[in-house]
Amino acid sequence: xxxxxLINSDEKAAAADxxxxxxxxxxxxxxDVPLSLRKVDLEGGGAKNGQQKATxxxxxGQHRLVSLDVFRGLTVALMIFVDDVGTFLPAVNHSPWxxxxxxxxxxxxxLFIVGVALALTYKRVANKRTATKKAVFRALKLFVxxxxxxxxxxxxxxxxxxxxxxxxxxxxxxxxRIAVAYLLTAILEIWLKSDADVESGYSLVRRYRYQLLxxxxxxxxxxILLYGLYVPDWEYQIPVAGSSPKSFSVKCxxxxxxxPACNAVGMIDRQILGIQHLHRHPIYERTKxxxxxxxxxxxxxxxxxxxxxxPFDPEGLLSSVMAIVTCLIGLQFGHVIVHFTDHxxxxxxxxxxxxxxxxxxxxxDFFGIRMNKALYTLxxxxxxxxxxxxxxxxxxxxxxxxGYRKPTLAMExxxxxxxxxxxxxxxxxxxxxxxxxxxxxxxxxxxxxxxIGSQ
Numbered sequence: 001x002x003x004x005x006l007i008n009s010d011e012k013a014a015a016a017d018x019x020x021x022x023x024x025x026x027x028x029x030x031x032d033v034p035l036s037l038r039k040v041d042l043e044g045g046g047a048k049n050g051q052q053k054a055t056x057x058x059x060x061g062q063h064r065l066v067s068l069d070v071f072r073g074l075t076v077a078l079m080i081f082v083d084d085v086g087t088f089l090p091a092v093n094h095s096p097w098x099x100x101x102x103x104x105x106x107x108x109x110x111l112f113i114v115g116v117a118l119a120l121t122y123k124r125v126a127n128k129r130t131a132t133k134k135a136v137f138r139a140l141k142l143f144v145x146x147x148x149x150x151x152x153x154x155x156x157x158x159x160x161x162x163x164x165x166x167x168x169x170x171x172x173x174x175x176x177r178i179a180v181a182y183l184l185t186a187i188l189e190i191w192l193k194s195d196a197d198v199e200s201g202y203s204l205v206r207r208y209r210y211q212l213l214x215x216x217x218x219x220x221x222x223x224i225l226l227y228g229l230y231v232p233d234w235e236y237q238i239p240v241a242g243s244s245p246k247s248f249s250v251k252c253x254x255x256x257x258x259x260p261a262c263n264a265v266g267m268i269d270r271q272i273l274g275i276q277h278l279h280r281h282p283i284y285e286r287t288k289x290x291x292x293x294x295x296x297x298x299x300x301x302x303x304x305x306x307x308x309x310x311p312f313d314p315e316g317l318l319s320s321v322m323a324i325v326t327c328l329i330g331l332q333f334g335h336v337i338v339h340f341t342d343h344x345x346x347x348x349x350x351x352x353x354x355x356x357x358x359x360x361x362x363x364x365d366f367f368g369i370r371m372n373k374a375l376y377t378l379x380x381x382x383x384x385x386x387x388x389x390x391x392x393x394x395x396x397x398x399x400x401x402x403g404y405r406k407p408t409l410a411m412e413x414x415x416x417x418x419x420x421x422x423x424x425x426x427x428x429x430x431x432x433x434x435x436x437x438x439x440x441x442x443x444x445x446x447x448x449x450x451x452i453g454s455q
Contacts, residue, residue, distance in 0.1 A: 073411030108384035112330035119334025139183035146175025260284035261307040282312035319376035357386030
């Protein structure tokens, strides 16, 4: 059976410095397990919790836990699929508000696997301060990249201009959210765990109880703010070509509302970030109140409410609190890999909490705490984390237990280059780059030649 041990300090430092300069591996792949860990065969005892001999087909030496890459690759493939197909099939696109569609699993799956990998990366830490500095630097790099590719600097597929007014730049986004969750989870793993031995599920919880308490604290803060903050009436403006901006007034004056107009998530972002810095195409544009083609995009009906065109950020401040909780859940799944070497032990200790998370999610949804990605509600957090746990368990059984590598090679490759693929495709950097080459007129570009066309 294989487990993980530290490589020597010189090799570790050199590898870490090299990977720090490679943003794709150092951050998107969650510090890449091989930065500080080597997978070795243990054939003669010394490990606890059901150690067994390696099978003849297992290779000796340095390896990755392949299921990490395959799971991440599946998530990247899912992202590409829903981005391309969601326009034509709204059922797989992001839910306009309450409810969960296929696309709504992409972000939590990324956050979950970040947590899993961090448990392996920081299994042992020789110098906590150095490890913390590197984690801060990596998170900062990812945050800056996120602002560049998602803050408005690149204007879009059909607009070849670039640059953004700092007064209207979008500070939040998917990469920024991952950076924040990565950083806090890494710090907790570096500093907040005991040295107690782990021999059972109970002792595992005891060793990492302070991390679990932080997760409980974050969840409590989120719930108190979401349902306790008073949301007053508010106003916003939208620009109108050739005339002065058009003003809208939204009536609220309530607490605990989780609708598009008067929720505390949007109110906190408007107050702290400023409404001019929020996402200008809110997800609720596709609701029945705001689109005659709902759940697809379309013109608003004549009696559309005033909030339909208001900016709203799906990666806002308060909702990111629960995104951190998703990453912490993934971290606990990673701890199972670190402390238990028997396949059966790992599978059982993953499937039981995954089942309970899903059961809690559907119970909360039934009693009124609806699954909602835009708000990142508690039921949504548990549903997506439970689904991620079950899918990861299935991938682990298929790839690392049964050894079916060839059918998953494509997913493994996608997972090893997740950040680069996300930036190039998910953020439209590659299409924008291709569109920049044209013949005489911008409309005669390469995208049109290959059949995508331009508008």
